[in-house]
Amino acid sequence: MSRFWSPVVATLTPYVPGEQPQMQRLVKLNTNESPYGPSPKALTAIQSQTTDDLRLYPDPESKALKAAIAKLHGLEANQVFVGNGSDEVLAHLFLALFKQKQPILFPDITYSFYPVYCKLYEIEYQTMPLGPEFEINTTDYEVPNGGIIFPNPNAPTGRSISRTEIAALLKRNSGSVLVIDEAYVDYGTESSIPLLRGPNCPENLLVVHTLSKSRALAGLRVGFAVGHPDLIAGLERVKDSFNSYPLGRLAQAGAVAAVEDQAYLERTCSKVMQTREQLVEALSALGFDTLPSSANFILTRHPKHGGEKLYQALRERGIIVRHFKTPRIANFLRITIGTDEQTQELLSALQEILN
Amino acid sequence: MSRFWSPVVATLTPYVPGEQPQMQRLVKLNTNESPYGPSPKALTAIQSQTTDDLRLYPDPESKALKAAIAKLHGLEANQVFVGNGSDEVLAHLFLALFKQKQPILFPDITYSFYPVYCKLYEIEYQTMPLGPEFEINTTDYEVPNGGIIFPNPNAPTGRSISRTEIAALLKRNSGSVLVIDEAYVDYGTESSIPLLRGPNCPENLLVVHTLSKSRALAGLRVGFAVGHPDLIAGLERVKDSFNSYPLGRLAQAGAVAAVEDQAYLERTCSKVMQTREQLVEALSALGFDTLPSSANFILTRHPKHGGEKLYQALRERGIIVRHFKTPRIANFLRITIGTDEQTQELLSALQEILN
Numbered sequence: 001m002s003r004f005w006s007p008v009v010a011t012l013t014p015y016v017p018g019e020q021p022q023m024q025r026l027v028k029l030n031t032n033e034s035p036y037g038p039s040p041k042a043l044t045a046i047q048s049q050t051t052d053d054l055r056l057y058p059d060p061e062s063k064a065l066k067a068a069i070a071k072l073h074g075l076e077a078n079q080v081f082v083g084n085g086s087d088e089v090l091a092h093l094f095l096a097l098f099k100q101k102q103p104i105l106f107p108d109i110t111y112s113f114y115p116v117y118c119k120l121y122e123i124e125y126q127t128m129p130l131g132p133e134f135e136i137n138t139t140d141y142e143v144p145n146g147g148i149i150f151p152n153p154n155a156p157t158g159r160s161i162s163r164t165e166i167a168a169l170l171k172r173n174s175g176s177v178l179v180i181d182e183a184y185v186d187y188g189t190e191s192s193i194p195l196l197r198g199p200n201c202p203e204n205l206l207v208v209h210t211l212s213k214s215r216a217l218a219g220l221r222v223g224f225a226v227g228h229p230d231l232i233a234g235l236e237r238v239k240d241s242f243n244s245y246p247l248g249r250l251a252q253a254g255a256v257a258a259v260e261d262q263a264y265l266e267r268t269c270s271k272v273m274q275t276r277e278q279l280v281e282a283l284s285a286l287g288f289d290t291l292p293s294s295a296n297f298i299l300t301r302h303p304k305h306g307g308e309k310l311y312q313a314l315r316e317r318g319i320i321v322r323h324f325k326t327p328r329i330a331n332f333l334r335i336t337i338g339t340d341e342q343t344q345e346l347l348s349a350l351q352e353i354l355n
Numbered sequence: 356m357s358r359f360w361s362p363v364v365a366t367l368t369p370y371v372p373g374e375q376p377q378m379q380r381l382v383k384l385n386t387n388e389s390p391y392g393p394s395p396k397a398l399t400a401i402q403s404q405t406t407d408d409l410r411l412y413p414d415p416e417s418k419a420l421k422a423a424i425a426k427l428h429g430l431e432a433n434q435v436f437v438g439n440g441s442d443e444v445l446a447h448l449f450l451a452l453f454k455q456k457q458p459i460l461f462p463d464i465t466y467s468f469y470p471v472y473c474k475l476y477e478i479e480y481q482t483m484p485l486g487p488e489f490e491i492n493t494t495d496y497e498v499p500n501g502g503i504i505f506p507n508p509n510a511p512t513g514r515s516i517s518r519t520e521i522a523a524l525l526k527r528n529s530g531s532v533l534v535i536d537e538a539y540v541d542y543g544t545e546s547s548i549p550l551l552r553g554p555n556c557p558e559n560l561l562v563v564h565t566l567s568k569s570r571a572l573a574g575l576r577v578g579f580a581v582g583h584p585d586l587i588a589g590l591e592r593v594k595d596s597f598n599s600y601p602l603g604r605l606a607q608a609g610a611v612a613a614v615e616d617q618a619y620l621e622r623t624c625s626k627v628m629q630t631r632e633q634l635v636e637a638l639s640a641l642g643f644d645t646l647p648s649s650a651n652f653i654l655t656r657h658p659k660h661g662g663e664k665l666y667q668a669l670r671e672r673g674i675i676v677r678h679f680k681t682p683r684i685a686n687f688l689r690i691t692i693g694t695d696e697q698t699q700e701l702l703s704a705l706q707e708i709l710n
Binding site for chain 2: 001002004005006007008009012013014015016017020028031033034035036037038042043046047049050051052053054055056057058059060084085087088091095096097098099100116117119120176177203204212216217218219220221228230231233234236237238239240241242243244245246247248249250251254
C-alpha cells in the first residue's frame with residue numbers, strides 16, 4: 001500500500017493464475033495447456049524470424065495474422081482483432097464495450113478473471129447462477145444488461161451449449177454485446193463463429209479465441225476476437241490508446257504458421273478428446289462423478305473425498321491439478337487432459353490415495 | 356462508430372506510431388530503432404527456448420528477468436516491474452499512479468502517447484511549455500499536481516537534464532509521483548536510477564526503460580520500470596488485473612540475455628553517438644540547425660526549407676524520417692541515427708534536395 005497509488009488500485013482483487021512450478025519430473029495438469037507441442041511449422045517460423053531484424057518494430061496492425069485468421073474462419077480481415085493472449089483481448093473488450101450504464105452479466109461459476117476486469121475498469125456486474133447440473137441457462141440472461149459474457153464451453157465446468165441456443169440468445173439480446181469466450185472450443189464444442197460470416201454479420205456478437213490451448217502456444221501469448229467490423233474498430237481504438245505493438249515479431253510469425261496448420265490442430269485435439277473419454281471412464285470406475293466435458297479438462301469429484309484433500313495428496317505425489325475454493329465447486333478437482341502416460345500416472349496416484 | 360461502444364471509446368484519439376513500411380531497400384530512420392542488431396546472446400537465448408515447451412505458460416512474474424535488471428542497476432528485485440514494451444508499462448502506471456484528483460503535468464512537446472493514456476483512463480492533464488531552446492524547466496513543475504512525467508532525454512527534442520536537477524525537483528515535489536521516461540538514456544544522458552539505490556529509495560520516483568532502443572529488441576516487446584517497492588506493488592496489482600502473462604517465454608529469455616550483455620550495449624551505443632556527432636556536423640555544413648541531442652535521434656531544421664517538404668523529398672528518395680505537425684516543431688525533422696552508410700545516403704539525398 002502506498003499513498004501514491006490511484007484510489008482504484010486499493011480496490012482491486014488481482015487474478016491468481018494456476019501456479020507454474022519449477023519442479024522437475026512433475027505431472028502438470030493444472031493450467032489446461034496442451035500436452036503436445038505446437039505445430040512444428042510454428043517453431044520453424046519463429047526460428048526464421050530470430051535475426052537482427054528483431055531490432056525493428058513489428059507490424060503494429062498484425063496484418064498477416066489477421067489475414068490468416070480471417071481465411072481460416074471464412075471472415076474478412078476487418079472482423080479480426082488480435083492481442084497479447086486472450087486475457088489482453090478480454091481486458092480491452094471490457095473497457096471498449098462493457099463500460100455501460102447497466103451491469104454486465106456472467107455466470108457465478110466461470111472464468112474468474114471477469115470480475116477482476118470489472119473492478120479494474122469500474123464496471124458493474126451481476127452473476128447468474130448456473131443450474132443444478134452446472135449448466136448455463138441462456139433464458140436467465142433475458143434481463144436488462146450492459147453486456148453478456150460466458151465461455152463456451154464454460155470453465156471450469158467444461159459444459160457447452162449449442163450454436164442454435166447462442167443464436168437464439170443473441171436474437172433476444174439486441175441491446176448489448178454478447179461475448180462468447182471460446183478458449184476451449186476445439187475440444188468438441190460448436191463454435192459461434194459461423195454466425196459472423198457473410199453480409200448479415202450481427203452487430204453485437206464477439207467471439208474470443210486463444211492460441212494458448214489447442215494451438216499449444218501458451219508461452220507465446222496470442223489471442224484474438226472476431227466480430228462485426230464496427231465492434232473491432234472500437235477494440236482497435238482502445239488498443240491504439242494502450243500499446244501500438246502488442247504482438248512482437250516472433251509472436252506474429254509463430255501465430256500465422258500455427259493458424260495455418262489446421263491439420264495439426266485437428267490431430268492433437270482428437271487425441272486429447274480420446275484421452276479425455278478414457279480418463280472419465282477410468283475415474284468413474286474409481287467412484288468419481290465427472291461433469292460432461294467439451295474441453296481439454298474435466299471437473300470431477302469423489303463422493304467420499306474432499307477436493308482440497310485430494311488436491312494435496314496428488315501434489316505430494318508430484319501431480320499438480322487445480323482446486324478452487326469457490327462455493328459449489330470446492331469439492332471438485334479440475335484436471336487438465338494430459339498425455340496417455342500422464343493420465344496413467346494420475347490414475348495410479350488416485351488409486352493409491354483412495355485405498 | 357457503433358452504438359455498442361462504451362461511451363469513453365468515442366472520445367479517444369489513438370496514438371499513431373511511425374510507419375513500418377514494407378518497401379525493400381529503404382533507409383528507415385523514422386522510429387528510433389538501433390541500426391545494429393540485438394546482442395547475439397539474446398538471439399541464442401531465444402533459439403534455445405523455441406521448443407515444444409512453448410506449449411507451457413511463461414513465468415507470470417518474470418522472476419529471472421527482474422533479477423537480471425535488478426543486478427544490472429544495483430537494485431532489489433522487488434523494485435522492478437516488467438511489461439510488454441515500455442508502452443504497456445506506461446499505460447499501467449498512468450492507471451495505477453496518475454488517476455488522481457489533481458491533473459498530471461508533462462511538457463507540451465514530448466512523447467505524444469501521454470495525452471492518449473490520459474484520455475483512455477479519463478485522467479486530467481496540463482502541459483508545460485518547453486523553454487525557447489526547447490528545454491524542460493523543472494521549476495515550471497512546482498505547482499499542485501497529481502503526478503509528473505517527462506522523458507529524459509525528452510523526445511522528440513533529444514535534450515536532456517542532469518540527475519542533480521531531477522533530484523532537486525523530486526525533493527520539492529513530495530506529494531505526487533515523478534516518472535522519468537528513460538527510453539533513450541543510453542546515448543549520453545545521466546540516468547536517475549542511482550537515486551533509487553539503497554535504503555533511502557524515495558517513495559515517489561519511478562524510472563521507465565525500454566529494450567526497444569539501445570538493446571535493439573523493438574521486435575520482441577519488453578520494457579520495465581524501477582522504483583520503490585510500494586510503487587511497484589501498485590503496478591503489479593494493475594498488471595495482475597489485466598494480463599497475468601504479459602511477457603512470453605521468448606521475450607523473457609531474450610530480454611535476460613540482452614540485459615546481461617552490457618558490453619554489447621556500450622559498444623553499439625558508443626558507435627551510434629559517434630555517428631550522431633558526425634551527422635550533426637555535416638548537417639551544419641548544409642545549413643541545418645540541430646538541437647543538442649543526448650538520444651539516438653536528432654531534431655533538426657533548415658532555415659530555408661520546411662520540414663514537411665524535406666520529409667516528402669527524402670521519402671521520394673527512399674529515406675524515411677519522422678515529421679510532426681505539432682506547432683513549434685512542424686519545421687523540424689526527427690532523424691534516427693543509423694549506420695554510417697545510411698547517414699551517408701541521407702546526407703547525399705539532402706545535398707541533392709537543397710541544390
